[in-house]
Each structure stands twice: as C-alpha cells, then as structure tokens.
Amino acid sequence: MSRIKSIIVKKLNKVFESKSGNFEALSDINIEINKGDFISIIGPSGCGKTTLMRCLSNLEDTTSGFIEINGKTPDSARKDRDFGMVFQTSGLLSWRNSIENVLLPIELAGKDKNNYKNKVNELLDLVNLKGFEKNYPEELSGGMQQRVSIARSLILEPQILFMDEPFGALDHITREKLNIELLNIWEKRKQTIIFITHNIREAIFLSDQILVMTSNPGKIKKILTVDFERPRSDEIKNLEKFKDLELEGETLLKSE
Amino acid sequence: MKKLIESKWFPPIFFLILLFVVWVGSILIFKIPTYLLPSPIKIYKEIAQNLYLFAFNGFWTLVEAVAGYLLGGSFGLLLGSLLAYSKFFERGFLPYVVGATTIPIVAFAPLVIIYVGFGIASKIVIAAIVSFFPLTLYTLKGMQSSDFIHRDLFYVLAASRFNVFIKLQLQSALPYIFTAMKQTSTIAVIAAIIAEYIQADRGFGYLILQSSYVMDIPRMWSAVLFSCVLAMSFYGLVVLVEKKFVWWHSSLKELKI
Numbered sequence: 001m002s003r004i005k006s007i008i009v010k011k012l013n014k015v016f017e018s019k020s021g022n023f024e025a026l027s028d029i030n031i032e033i034n035k036g037d038f039i040s041i042i043g044p045s046g047c048g049k050t051t052l053m054r055c056l057s058n059l060e061d062t063t064s065g066f067i068e069i070n071g072k073t074p075d076s077a078r079k080d081r082d083f084g085m086v087f088q089t090s091g092l093l094s095w096r097n098s099i100e101n102v103l104l105p106i107e108l109a110g111k112d113k114n115n116y117k118n119k120v121n122e123l124l125d126l127v128n129l130k131g132f133e134k135n136y137p138e139e140l141s142g143g144m145q146q147r148v149s150i151a152r153s154l155i156l157e158p159q160i161l162f163m164d165e166p167f168g169a170l171d172h173i174t175r176e177k178l179n180i181e182l183l184n185i186w187e188k189r190k191q192t193i194i195f196i197t198h199n200i201r202e203a204i205f206l207s208d209q210i211l212v213m214t215s216n217p218g219k220i221k222k223i224l225t226v227d228f229e230r231p232r233s234d235e236i237k238n239l240e241k242f243k244d245l246e247l248e249g250e251t252l253l254k255s256e
Numbered sequence: 257m258k259k260l261i262e263s264k265w266f267p268p269i270f271f272l273i274l275l276f277v278v279w280v281g282s283i284l285i286f287k288i289p290t291y292l293l294p295s296p297i298k299i300y301k302e303i304a305q306n307l308y309l310f311a312f313n314g315f316w317t318l319v320e321a322v323a324g325y326l327l328g329g330s331f332g333l334l335l336g337s338l339l340a341y342s343k344f345f346e347r348g349f350l351p352y353v354v355g356a357t358t359i360p361i362v363a364f365a366p367l368v369i370i371y372v373g374f375g376i377a378s379k380i381v382i383a384a385i386v387s388f389f390p391l392t393l394y395t396l397k398g399m400q401s402s403d404f405i406h407r408d409l410f411y412v413l414a415a416s417r418f419n420v421f422i423k424l425q426l427q428s429a430l431p432y433i434f435t436a437m438k439q440t441s442t443i444a445v446i447a448a449i450i451a452e453y454i455q456a457d458r459g460f461g462y463l464i465l466q467s468s469y470v471m472d473i474p475r476m477w478s479a480v481l482f483s484c485v486l487a488m489s490f491y492g493l494v495v496l497v498e499k500k501f502v503w504w505h506s507s508l509k510e511l512k513i
Contacts (some may be wrong), residue, residue: 059408078414085412091405094504095427107423108415136504 005068006160006192007033007056011065012065014051014218018041025051027066027217029079033209035159040203041211044253048218049196050088056194057085057162070159081109083160084153088168090145092152098124099113099133102152109156123151126185142175143167147181154185163195165200175199176234187231189249200249204242205232212252222252259347294474299481302474309463317448317459318486324383325490326443327440329437331384332391339392339422340399340429350396361447369455379459382451387440391433398432399425431505434498438472441494445487460486 014026025048031158033039041049054060056067056108058074071075077083082103092101101163102120103113124133127147137145146166153161197203204208210224212226224245228236260266276296282288283295290298302309326332335353339346365382372378402424410420452461460483467475 057412059411078412081414083412085409087405087408089405093406093424093427104409104423105413108410108413108419110416138504142277157342216436 004035005032006033006035006070007194008234009056010066012052012055012067013063014048014055015063026055027219029177031211031219031220033041033192033194035192037208038186038193038195038206039209039211040195040197040207041212041213042197042200042203042249042253043218043221044215045198047213047215049213051218052213053093053194053196054163055162058082067209073220074078076094076145077160081105081156082158083162084156085160086146086149086153086161086163086166090137090142090149090164092145092148094137097134097136098129098140098148098151101137101148101204102155104152105156119155120151123154124148126154127151127181143170143178146170147178150182150185154189157189160192160194163193165196165198175202180234182206183230183232200246202254204245204249205237212249224249261467266489291471291473298474299478302478303482306475306478310478312484313459313463313479314486316376317445317452317461317483317496318490320379320448320451321383321486321490324380324385324448325387327380328384328387328444329361329391329440332388332436333395335388336392336395336429337399337421337426338425339396340425346396353389353392357393359485361386365447365454369451374455379456381453383444383447386443386447388444390436390440394432394436395429399431401432402428406422430502431507434494434502437494438491438498440485441490445483445490449483481496 009029009031012026012029013024016023017026031053041052043049044129051060055062056069056074058078067074070080070082072082085209093104093167096104099120102123103116105240106116106158107112121133124130129144129151132140132144137148140148146169152165153163167178170178173250182193195203195206200210204224204226207226211220212222212224213219226245227240229240280295280297283293294302309345311489335349339349339353361382364385368382368385369378372381405429406424407420410424416424446458449461449464452459453465456462460479464476464479467473467479499508
C-alpha cells in the first residue's frame with residue numbers, strides 16, 4: 001500500500017466549549033485516505049460527521065491532533081485551493097444566475113473568467129443543466145440548485161472534493177439520478193471525494209470505503225471496504241454482497 | 257366586483273375617493289368655514305392660479321432635499337462600509353454614531369444655519385445630516401448580515417478580504433441599504449422644510465410659514481399637499497431603483513399565507 005495519501009488524520013480531537021458545558025464532538029479520529037478514492041462518512045445525526053468535514057476543510061479549528069491535506073495543513077491547502085466543497089444546501093448567491101454562480105470560484109481566485117466560458121458550459125452540461133444557464137436560483141428546483149453548486153465546486157478542478165450530504169434534501173429518485181451523475185463525473189476526473197450521507201445504500205453504491213461513525217463522543221466505529229467493480233450500475237444493488245454490506249452497515253448504526 | 261377588489265389600482269383609488277367624500281361632506285354638513293378647512297376645490301383653484309409659485313418653491317425644496325440626500329447618503333454608505341470593514345473603527349465610532357442619531361434635528365438646525373450660512377447650502381447640510389445616520393447604521397447592519405453558508409463558501413474558496421467585501425457583504429447589504437434609502441428619501445424632504453422654517457427665502461417651508469402669518473389656509477394646505485406629493489414621488493423613485501438592484505431578495509416577494 002504505497003499509494004499517495006490525499007488526507008491523513010491522526011488523533012484528532014474536537015471539543016466545543018460553551019456556557020452549558022463542554023461537548024466532545026470528535027474523539028481520537030484516525031484516517032488515511034488514498035488519492036482518487038471515493039470515501040463516504042455515515043453515522044447518526046449529531047455524530048460529528050459535519051464537524052469532521054469542517055475540520056478537514058479548515059472551517060473549524062481542531063482541539064488537538066494532526067491533519068494533513070495533500071501534504072499540507074488544512075489552512076494552506078485551502079489557500080492553495082486544493083479542495084472544493086458542496087454544502088448541505090446549495091448556498092448559491094441569489095443575485096447571480098447559474099453561469100455567474102459557477103464562475104464565482106474563478107473570480108475569487110483572481111483568474112480571468114473569459115477563459116472559462118467553455119468550461120462553465122461543459123460543467124453545466126455535465127450536471128444536466130443545459131438550457132438553465134441564465135436562470136437565477138429562485139427559478140431552479142432544489143435538485144437543480146444543488147447541481148449548480150456541484151458544477152461550482154468542480155470549476156477549479158480541485159484534487160479533493162468535500163460533499164456534506166449534498167443530496168440530503170432531495171427525493172429518492174432525484175437522489176439516485178444525481179448519484180449516478182456524480183459517479184460519472186468522478187470517473188472522468190478521479191478526484192478524491194469525501195461524501196457525508198445518512199443513507200447506507202447510497203454510501204455503498206458510491207464508495208470505495210465507508211467510515212461508520214458513532215456519536216457522543218464522535219468516533220469512527222468501523223471502516224467498511226466496498227470493492228464492486230467500476231464503473232458501477234444500478235444492478236449491483238441486487239447482488240448478495242450489496243445486501244450483506246447494507247445489513248452490516250445498518251447493524252453498526254443501530255447498535256448505538 | 258371580486259376582480260375589482262383584488263385589483264392593484266382599485267383599493268388606493270377607492271379610499272382616495274372616500275377621503276374626498278368625507279372631506280367635502282363634512283364641510284357641507286357641518287358648515288366648516290374656509291379659513292378652518294378649505295374644500296378640495298378651493299385648494300385646486302389655489303394651486304391652478306399660483307402654479308408658478310408652487311413650482312418655484314417646490315423646486316428649491318426638492319433641490320435641497322435631493323442634494324442633501326445624496327450627499328449624506330453617500331457619506332453614510334462610506335462610513336457604514338468602513339465600520340463593517342474594520343472592527344477597530346466599529347468599536348471606536350459606533351457609540352458616537354448611535355448617540356448622534358438622538359440629536360433632534362430641529363434643535364440642531366439653527367446651529368447649522370449659523371455655521372453654514374443663509375443660502376441653500378445650510379438646508380442641504382441639514383437634509384444630509386438626517387440622511388447620513390440611517391445609511392451608516394443600515395449599511396453596517398446589512399454588511400454584517402450575510403448568510404453563514406455564504407461566509408463558509410467564501411472562506412473555503414480562499415476569497416480575499418476585498419472580494420468578501422465587494423462580492424458578498426455589499427450585495428447582502430443592499431436590501432438594508434435600500435430600506436434606509438427609502439426611509440431617508442421622505443425624511444430628507446421633511447428636514448429641508450424644517451430648515452426652511454428656521455430661515456429661508458424660498459421653498460415650501462418658507463411658503464407655509466409666510467402663508468401662516470396671513471392665515472392663508474388654502475395656500476398652506478396646498479403647500480402641505482405638494483410637499484407630500486414631492487416626498488412620495490421621491491420615495492417612489494427610490495423604490496423603482498430598489499426593484500432594479502435587489503429584485504432577488506425575499507423582502508420584495510409577496511408573502512403567502
């Protein structure tokens with residue numbers, strides 16, 4: 001196992017201090033994630049999934065421990081724009097249309113947006129939004145908005161993509177469609193993806209590895225390895241092995 | 257009938273007509289003399305016969321109000337931005353800005369006239385003062401009101417302080433800024449008139465004061481109505497500009513109940 005590591009976390013602890021007492025959100029987290037892997041994080045509400053991702057993406061300071069992103073501290077990885085992020089809600093700017101929203105990272109990186117005209121259209125095409133380039137967020141459905149935000153996270157071609165329950169608010173069918181789109185995108189570009197979800201089937205379908213977390217304090221209970229061949233199709237959901245994994249995941253989540 | 261009630265133009269016109277009916281009706285029924293309350297017809301005649309007089313004075317009040325509004329508003333926008341940009345300035349200035357808003361302009365205006373002089377410049381400064389403080393406070397508040405998710409987004413994208421300011425804070429502040437601009441559009445007109453009460457040789461404040469000395473009630477009412485129309489048109493203009501810039505904000509969408 002001498003593959004290049006995208007993310008290394010050692011003995012990470014995160015304690016939130018407040019007047020009502022301290023809350024141990026993350027305790028002794030250790031992870032190593034290979035470059036180009038698709039990793040899901042799954043666990044009950046409040047188990048620290050989002051906090052872990054916020055620590056990795058430099059949105060939150062750690063209490064103790066060590067994090068390395070692309071061989072750098074989270075802060076310098078962020079400043080070098082090594083990673084992109086998709087949030088639980090799209091976070092589109094309502095005064096910008098789809099194209100302008102996707103171009104935001106380009107503007108903030110100080111690059112010339114005129115050089116990215118084709119790329120924006122390619123990306124919007126990739127997330128199936130052809131014909132909605134000039135629409136403003138309020139004119140798009142929730143699923144479409146989230147797809148714009150995915151396009152936005154890809155425009156700078158980050159080597160790592162953090163996705164915090166990006167499809168959490170969507171219905172089952174839209175969600176499965178977007179999962180397949182996401183796999184297509186990932187297969188073309190091979191970023192490292194860290195994907196938070198509540199849904200064990202979604203996690204199995206997408207991932208190489210699944211980090212199962214447990215709450216209070218937030219810990220990694222088990223790492224499940226998923227080795228279905230890629231590219232994957234919906235049919236793998238009917239395989240015995242898929243069902244075994246699903247059962248194992250559910251048992252882990254229930255035995256809280 | 258239902259269509260009429262739900263239409264956009266009918267309700268305001270309906271109540272306007274109602275107002276006129278009550279107005280004229282009470283003058284006829286209670287036999288109110290003109291020197292107490294003139295009828296709308298009297299006021300119309302007064303305006304029609306003295307159109308130049310009202311236009312001339314209205315023009316100067318408008319000039320003072322608009323110039324003061326733009327001047328004070330611009331400085332307010334700048335100071336508000338500065339306070340939002342720097343914690344040091346916010347801590348240093350904000351208590352005094354808040355304190356300054358409690359100064360009654362009526363009490364302060366005579367001083368301004370003494371310092372700045374008897375021309376229209378002092379009226380502009382007075383209108384500017386009342387426009388300045390709301391713009392400062394609302395700009396600051398607006399710039400501090402950007403959504404958390406957008407702040408996270410800009411942080412993850414390693415946006416520079418300047419870009420956060422221009423592309424996020426200023427945009428998020430626009431609804432607040434326009435709230436202040438709508439508020440001060442009418443206040444600036446009032447401030448100009450108050451300033452003219454204190455000392456002036458033109459403007460609605462001057463006209464109303466002069467007419468009051470000779471108990472010319474129809475002329476006073478006409479000037480009052482004209483001032484309202486002036487302030488409302490100014491307000492309406494700002495609303496139009498607002499629609500152009502912040503159409504995307506929820507405050508401009510109808511509430512569904």
